[in-house]
Amino acid sequence: MLIYNAEIHTMSGKGVIPKGWLTVEDGKIALIGEGTPDLIPEDSIDAGGGMLLPGFIDAHTHLGIIEDSLDFEGDDCNESTDPFTPQMRAIDGINPFDRCFEEARMRGITAAASSPGSANPCGGEICAIKTNGRRIDDMLIRTCGIKFALGENPKNVYNGKDETPITRMAVTAAIREGLYKARRYVHDMDSYYSDSENYDPPEYDIKCEALMELLDRKQKAFFHCHRADDICTAMRIAKEFSLDAVIIHGTDGHKIADIIASEELPVICGPVICDRCKPEMRGLELKNAAVLHENGVKIAICTDHTVIPIQYLPLSAQAAVKGGLSFDEALRAITIAPAEILGIDEQTGSLEPEKDADLQLYRKGENPLDLMSEPALVMISGEICRREV
Template identity: 85%
Template sequence: MLIYNAEIHTMDSRGVIENGWIDTENGKIKALGEGAPDNIPEDSINAQGGMLLPGFIDAHTHLGIIEDSLDFEGDDCNESTDPFTPQMRAIDGINPFDRCFEEARMRGITAAASSPGSANACGGEIAAIKTYGRRIDDMLIKSCGIKFALGENPKNVYNGREETPITRMAITALIREGLYKARRYVHDMDSYYSDSENYDPPEYDIKCEALMPLLDRKIKAFFHCHRADDICTAMRISREFGLDPVIIHGTEGYKIADIIAAEKLPVICGPVICDRCKPEMRGLELKNAAVLHENGVKIAICTDHTVTPIQYLPLSAQAAVKGGLSFDDAIRTLTVSSAEILGIDEITGSLAPEKDADLQLYAKDCNPLDMMSEPLLVMVGGEICRREI
């Protein structure tokens, strides 16, 4: 499929191609360039000067793992029978037939990170997925990290049961204990493989197995944190175990933006469009993303769907613009920056040859973040999911 006469926002070093074309084939971007292509097939799309962008990426959601219009029956987000569950995998709980996938596609959102919840100190493995498909295995981009939670959520869940953890100290101790066990498990496994005559393999432990890629920095550690002190606890744990950390929410990040920047710690900001629904969110401010960015922190914007419905991801970025973030930087938070934070930037998040054909087209002079805007064309992995041109 050839698209021409487009203002192409590549979101990479090529910047904006004012009048360009892009060719897709077999789900990938085949080529793109400036001016008019040499040959224009009959089935090509004339963008009429419209803005062509990578598909938006929601870097933190519970898409498909908390289903729309359902209560317990469709909520597979928190296995809150155990406060430490790294072995849980979001992919095993996601229903790709949930109607919110279509609502995401219709608004130009082509990928999302769907995560276990924050009831537990460790909730499980996060799945970065495409928003188009019928089988979640085919929609999976990669398993990008393990979800941890600090602060109020685990405290609330387990306090009502009079079980551990009911304090921030206990939450952190549980995480530390699990990581220490996994590190020892790796050591014992290495000893066995290097000298099987003198060492026995450790007894199989599914929790330790799930944490091994985290300790090897093959996947990232995603920490649910709202308060500034919890963000600092995430830093402490990450330094202690050599993790590759990401902060989810970071509501009070603006209070310690310089410290976060010095630690080179990325932050997925959001939800932005919501009330201050609990004490640890009382510091919620629209300026948060802008202040973090001004201090050199890599940021993404998220909806935390279902907290904010996923189709309002662009509007969430617009709210961050109201808080001081530039329009161009807001677009980056929904595309290449989200992809980089999730570790999927070699696949999606920008427009370049060999990357997946995840893209969206808007009418000329249309603001893609505006509440009233809708894309004329949406492609996910080369599949046309919406076409109004």
């Protein structure tokens, strides 16, 4: 399929092509060119000068693992019977028939990270998924990391149970204990594999197994934290165990943006368009993403769906523009930046040959971040999910 006469925002090193064309073959972007193509087949799409850009990516959600319009029956986000559950996998709790997937697609959101919740100091494995499909295994892009939580959420959950942890010290100690056990488990496994005659393998431990790739930096450590001191605790743990870390929320990030930048930690900012619903969010400011970016921090913007419905991801980026972020950086924060943070940028997040054909088209003159805007065309892995052109 050919899409032509488009203002192409590639989100790659090629920048913006004022008038260009793009072809899709076998679910992938095949070619991108400038001007008008020599041959225009009958089934081609005339973009009419509209904006063609990658599908949006929400870097932190609970999409499908907290279902729409359901309470306990559809909430599989937190296994809050044990504070440390790295063996839980979001992919095992997601219902791809939840109607919010359709709402995401219709607003041009073609991929999202769906995560366990923040009830536990360690909640489980995050997965990056496409928003189109009927079987989650077919929608999976990759498992991208382990979710940890610091601060108020685990404190509240376990205080209500009158169990540990109920302090920030205990929350951090639970994480540290689990990581130390996993590191020793890896050492014992290595000893066994290098000299099986003199060493026995350690007794199987599903929690330690789940953390092996994290300790080997093949997966990232995603830390839920709002307050500045919790962000610094995440840095401390990341250094101690040489983790490839990401900050989720980072509400107080603007207070220590230079420190975060010095540690080279990316921040997934959000939710942005919400109230200050708990004490640790009292530092919420629209300027957060802009201040972090100005200090050299890589940022993405998220909805934390279902906190903010996923279809308002573009509006969240628009709110960050109101807070001082440039329009171009806001687009990056919901396309290529989240793809890079999640480790899926070789597959999606920008319009480049050989990447998945995850794209959307807006009519000429439309702002894709505006509340009233909707894409005229949405394509996920080459499959047309919405077409009004």
